[in-house]
Amino acid sequence: MSLTFSSFAGQNWTIAPAALAVNEAAPANISGQKWLLTLTGVGVLDLQGNNVDDWRRETLTIFPDIQTPLRFAIETHGIPVPPGITTPAISLEQWAPFAALSSVFDKDSGGADAGYAVDVWRPTHFLSTTDAGGRLVQQIFTGIDVDIAVRNTKATLHRVSYHILLLGRIVFLAASGTRKR
Amino acid sequence: MGILVQNFAGQNWLIVPAALAVSDPRPADIFGQKWELTLTGVVILNFHGFQADDWRRDTFTILPDVQAPLQYAIDAYNIPTPPRSFTPAFNVDQWAPFATFSSVFDKDSGGVDAGFAVDAWRPSPFISSESGSVGVPQVFNGIDVDIAVRNTKAMLHRFSYRITLVGSIALLFGPG
Numbered sequence: 316m317s318l319t320f321s322s323f324a325g326q327n328w329t330i331a332p333a334a335l336a337v338n339e340a341a342p343a344n345i346s347g348q349k350w351l352l353t354l355t356g357v358g359v360l361d362l363q364g365n366n367v368d369d370w371r372r373e374t375l376t377i378f379p380d381i382q383t384p385l386r387f388a389i390e391t392h393g394i395p396v397p398p399g400i401t402t403p404a405i406s407l408e409q410w411a412p413f414a415a416l417s418s419v420f421d422k423d424s425g426g427a428d429a430g431y432a433v434d435v436w437r438p439t440h441f442l443s444t445t446d447a448g449g450r451l452v453q454q455i456f457t458g459i460d461v462d463i464a465v466r467n468t469k470a471t472l473h474r475v476s477y478h479i480l481l482l483g484r485i486v487f488l489a490a491s492g493t494r495k496r
Numbered sequence: 497m498g499i500l501v502q503n504f505a506g507q508n509w510l511i512v513p514a515a516l517a518v519s520d521p522r523p524a525d526i527f528g529q530k531w532e533l534t535l536t537g538v539v540i541l542n543f544h545g546f547q548a549d550d551w552r553r554d555t556f557t558i559l560p561d562v563q564a565p566l567q568y569a570i571d572a573y574n575i576p577t578p579p580r581s582f583t584p585a586f587n588v589d590q591w592a593p594f595a596t597f598s599s600v601f602d603k604d605s606g607g608v609d610a611g612f613a614v615d616a617w618r619p620s621p622f623i624s625s626e627s628g629s630v631g632v633p634q635v636f637n638g639i640d641v642d643i644a645v646r647n648t649k650a651m652l653h654r655f656s657y658r659i660t661l662v663g664s665i666a667l668l669f670g671p672g
């Protein structure tokens with residue numbers, strides 16, 4: 316089971332329409348528009364090592380607030396919202412996550428080993444589900460998984476930062492009928 | 497505002513017109529164009545801890561060179577400029593900064609505490625100005641980054657940044 320932040324120290328975003336290539340047909344309407352969504356921030360983790368002479372390895376799932384930027388785009392660009400209770404989401408075509416150590420602390424280690432690591436990252440398993448119109452929508456963004464590690468019992472990884480760049484379409488999920496791929 | 501960073505190890509930028517959504521009207525002229533501006537780089541701080549058993553905390557302001565990319569866009573896209581003296585500025589609609597430590601060093605701490613942190617960031621307070629009679633309410637003025645170092649032998653030499661901005665180019669006249 317992966318870890319999550321206890322809180323976010325800060326979150327930022329930008330969302331803008333993706334440009335068309337010169338030979339690319341424009342979407343038939345705003346619902347087909349592709350968007351570039353950038354998410355950045357710092358999260359509080361406070362993960363302490365639990366092995367004197369080895370690494371403690373965990374996976375951290377980061378799922379920033381995407382509702383705010385998606386609703387901003389929906390309102391700014393007049394994207395029609397289906398009737399009923401729906402949740403906006405982004406169906407991805409491309410993704411480029413990034414994560415880094417942002418606060419580390421080695422308490423009175425007495426000269427023992429200490430280490431901190433962001434080993435690798437990847438998107439969290441995408442969601443495959445139906446949208447509010449009953450159509451199949453795939454590759455719904457649900458965050459990123461970051462493999463982190465801390466070495467020695469006196470070392471703490473307090474914070475992790477992220478920069479996530481996404482390209483995809485805005486979809487509206489129905490209130491029920493979800494399933495994981 | 498924090499302590500203004502003066503020393504850059506390197507700076508890069510990229511500026512492109514922001515795409516229109518399929519439902520967006522085209523701007524009436526180039527002054528209505530939205531731009532995506534990306535600023536990256538590494539700054540040199542050499543921020544030394546000065547407390548053996550506690551964090552030294554400070555806020556640093558990074559104000560990368562925005563004149564070079566804005567002047568590039570003005571030249572490359574033939575943005576008309578007035579004969580009088582002006583300063584290009586970036587009026588921000590959206591922002592997504594990022595910063596992380598880039599070089600840290602703990603010198604022979606002998607087993608005492610040591611730590612390094614980029615705790616948080618945010619845009620520096622925007623400048624409100626005007627271009628002719630048009631208000632320019634959110635002029636980009638850098639980002640503030642909260643940094644901390646723990647123990648007197650710990651040094652945060654460098655940190656790096658990547659700032660993504662969406663906004664418009666404004667020509668400011670006179671002071672400000």
